[in-house]
Amino acid sequence: MAVEILEQVSxxxxxxxxxxxxxxxxxxxxxxxxxxxxxxxxxxxxxRLQPTDFKRDDIASVEKLTKFLENRGIKDASL
Structure with a gap:
């Protein structure tokens, strides 16, 4: 999921x-x-995410976004 999101947005x-x-x-x-x-x-x-739920660094790379999503309990975050 992290890859798809970041590839689409970037x-x-x-x-x-x-x-x-x-x-x-x-x-x-x-x-x-x-x-x-x-x-x-x-x-x-x-x-639902609030601006205070994350830092810019949490979504700076596929690796970091994957970790952020996994920490939020999102399954298949790396897909």
Missing amino acids: EMEGLSENSDLDLFEAGLLDSLAVISVIVQIEARTGI
Whole structure:
């Protein structure tokens, strides 16, 4: 799920091979993209997120988003 969300929002394929790539540093995510990531997570999981629920670093890479989702109890977060 993390790969799909970040590939869709960043419009970049192949992120599973670069799961530790910092998408903010690479210029693939910005503050507007963060909103899209939140919307995608909420739509796919049914959970509601508040801005205080995460830090920018929690969604900076596929690896970090996967860990964030797993910590929230989301199964299949890495798919």
